[in-house]
Amino acid sequence: MTLAAQTMAAPVQGAAATPLLSVRDLTVSVRDRGVLRPLVEGLSFDLAAGETLAIAGESGSGKSITSLALMGLLPNNVAVTAGQALLDGTDLPRLPEAEMRGLRGAKVAMIFQEPMTSLNPVHRIGTQLIEAIRAHEPVPQRAARAAAIEALRRVRISEPERRMGQYPHELSGGMRQRVMIAMALAMRPALLIADEPTTALDVTVQREVLELLRDLQAETGTAIILITHDMGVVAETADRVVVMKAGQVVESGPVAQIFDAPAQPYTRDLLAAVPRLGAGAERGALLPPEAPVPVARLIDAQVRFDIGANFFGRPTHRVHAVEGVSFDIRPGETFGLVGESGCGKSTIAKALAGLVPHRGLIEVAGKKLSELTAQGRKEICRDVQMVFQDPMAALDPRMTVGEAVAEPLLIHGVGNAEERRDRAADLFQRVGLTPEQMTRYPHEFSGGQRQRICVARALALKPKLIICDESVSALDVSVQARVLALLEELQQEMGVSYLFISHDMAVVENVVDRLAVMYLGQIVEMGTRDQVFGDPRHPYTQRLLDAVPIPDPARRGRAHVRPAGEMPSPIRALGDAPARLALRDVGGGHLVAAAA
Template sequence: MSTSLLRVEGLEIGVDGEHSALVAGVHFEVEAGRTLALVGESGSGKTLSALSLVGLLPSTVRVRAGRMTFDGESYALDQPATLAKLRGARIGFVFQEPMSALNPVLRIGEQIAEVRVRHCGEQWRQAHRQAIRLLERVGINQPERRARQYIHELSGGMRQRVMIAIAIACEPRLLIADEPTTALDVTLQRQLLELIGELRDSQGMGVLMVTHDLGVVAEVADRMVVMRKGEIVESGEVSAVLASPAHDYTRGLIAALPGGSAFPTRARMDTSALGEPLLRVRGLSKSYPSRRRFFGASNELQVLHAVDLDIHRGETLALVGESGSGKSTLGRCVLNLTPASGGSVTFDGIDVLNARGVQRQWLRQRMQVVFQDPFASLNPRMRVGDAIEEVMLVHGIARGARARDRVAELLELVGLDVQAASRRPHAFSGGQRQRLAIARALALEPELLVADEAVSALDATVRAQVVTLLARLSEQLGLSMLFITHDLGLARHFADRVAVMQGGGIVESGDAESVLNAPQHAYTAALLAAEPRHPV
């Protein structure tokens, strides 16, 4: 029988100098050997609640009230120095972004060994040996070699495994995982979730999983707590809550999943009777020079292998595959943002790869892109209205009052108020920034939009809103889309056709229903098998 490992009561968190609370009256319990999911959208207070347990709140944020009982001992949550003593030794923490949480100038082995030295009292030599064993335990091949590497030399999945190795280095009683699988492809997500489950079962530790992904909740959690605007709106056994949610907010989260009632449905295009495609890609390849070997010889790293694909007017083609499969490289080569090594790209009869002068300027206008991270692609010093207006000025589309009117029209088109034009990117949420990026891309009235993981890190309801917007624009404007994603559920319900990439080549393509319901290639079947179980 499971026993209570962690009990949090009356947690209240606020900002210095402000009366209103960011988190109020939060209480939950984690049992040994079981997983509790803390669920909610961005701004719900779930991450602040988790950080407060180990004294890691931002400097301007304070715990105003609350206590926790952990492993039989009582702690005041407004004493971060006391809570910090639990961190690393008895409570492990897996952060969402390992590149921000890990030290870029220390080797991987040193960072894991440091935890053993500080919290377990080991000597450095012994701690290094344990670090290698921990890397092996979390499923990293060649652990001795990886221990000598730096974090930038590892893939996204391996970085998260390193974070888990650090978190479990001293065999903690509780593991807190804050969005550990966000933006990872389905196979990496499956591997990491299975790893956390295995560690929980083998060590008997409790797991607090902080996530906005109900697919992850359905896959790994025993109980769930749903948060909204700093308060708990619903809690219970996962199977009961997902099968029969009692609160409107929980019902809204489920409805916003692909296939849910709030997720857009698009009439599928019949491309069999269409004429010449708007975009034609033939034999596209891309390689990068690798490190030079002895006697001046060098190897080449082949990223794309003779890729063929077509996109017709008004059609949405989803390009799916794991990280490193070549999806983003293909999108950038299609736009000629990254020079291709071979093959051809033709847009409306024009050779994209060899276009110069006026033709190239015209192509820049007709083919636009929305990147995964809108904050990185928007100038932080520019007001968003000026950023949208700038592209029209550069291409001679509009200027003066006409350009400002067009900015207002675009903001309205993507569901934002015209007053947003005077604000800078930092003043918007992630979903709003993505809407701004779409507005800027649409300012030039393109015929093809390349959306590169444009909704991968968004909450379910915000993602549904952005996808609804894209679906509406596709119908209203006849917009064609190359929709790059690792989310198979999203591709199934949003795209007309799907192309599956593996190792730089397309292994299967066809209409979305056929490919994702009856895959012909083993790799596609493996991706589908790794897909989280959604509750709709």
């Protein structure tokens, strides 16, 4: 039997047996000014033990509200107003809080999207794990500690005994997410709800977390509800899929059926918006010509931070965030920087914007940043602007969006009040919004609209270079596609250059002209899009590409090489500088470092 046939057969087997979870006509409503307004309406599905059900859809579709309703964690003004959710015959929404507290963690557990906000920053990892175990089992402290260490070992965290004594901020994002998984699975729950568990993770860490969930599911028989907007993740992990839009089910069925023959236009649009590896080659390979003066140039750029303190208050260690990086960005070009968290991508962006001290040569529009006066650094901001990952955090909630877009003009003394308003109105139209929306505040817009506002603000001073630092990674795939199309349209219209920083290799391939792959502060491979994606030479580049989820259930069984141990740290003792990697040209300007 083929993999697709096995996938199609799974729901039939599950349906024949009594489902572990049966949701029938579930309606969740919010009370707004005395009126009930449904957020989720008429949701129904069954979930068998050992099965993975994906709930997919864009932000605002009701995915997370559904998970909170099942966990009994709805806000005070939101309640289940109709239907039922039976877990082994127990109607979860109707349970009193005291009884639900006994089930929560023991029989139904949840992994949240952002582990840093889910873990208590003032308590050690071990304390939080032991507390979770003892809350449901009256076991001695020593037994609970042993169970906690074993839970960490099961999620493949290195040196679990040492990790027990560490605080959340001492762990990487991937390790924190593993701690959350260990905490959720410590009591071997029958049902695990994973709400966007990999959205904020690097592609390689995402691969490890998804494989870990699969391994633990096979070992424990836990049923999983996976909530995500990443259709590649759905294809690689789910048995069945429920597609939601505006609180209602648009389509549901086996994963192979949803991907091979989607019945609804919304599902087809959702799948069409997913960036796919290989699609970038269809854009052609026209590169902007080399210019006498590039928009930006780095030669042997270094950014280091001293940390720690000995008895005399002197630093003991150094973070080698960027170590000898060299590249240039041409006018009208999109240059990509890719790599895992901590590799130095964002530090390079900050150095280019003059926000962190550096060594070596960094030029913007032919001007050396190290030689600029305070006034010169202010002026260089007209040439370099940034679009950040989280548009809500990047916009002042007390300012109207019109004021936010016009603010750079005010800071640099460009025009009078009327001219600034006219410029802002023109920018709103260019990014697909209307001048009438300028009087609204950030919270009145969707995530995609807020990111468009941030793009408009970045364009206000007519910069030569816009740095997009993970600017679409938090957006739904359809919104992401619209923002990327906008950036390309503005580039063709205005000739602006982009430094596009991302860990999503499929997105990068679809937008960049050239790119550099970074690892531990150094470049390991650099070349045109077709060179790096069509003929990756460095093992780390190959590993990044291999980890990209493919939105095709038929390719789920492909083998992956699991990395051994944790990623090395850029923190080294003073005087112990890392060895410099020498790049060699393997043809046509395709530069590759020798593998370690």
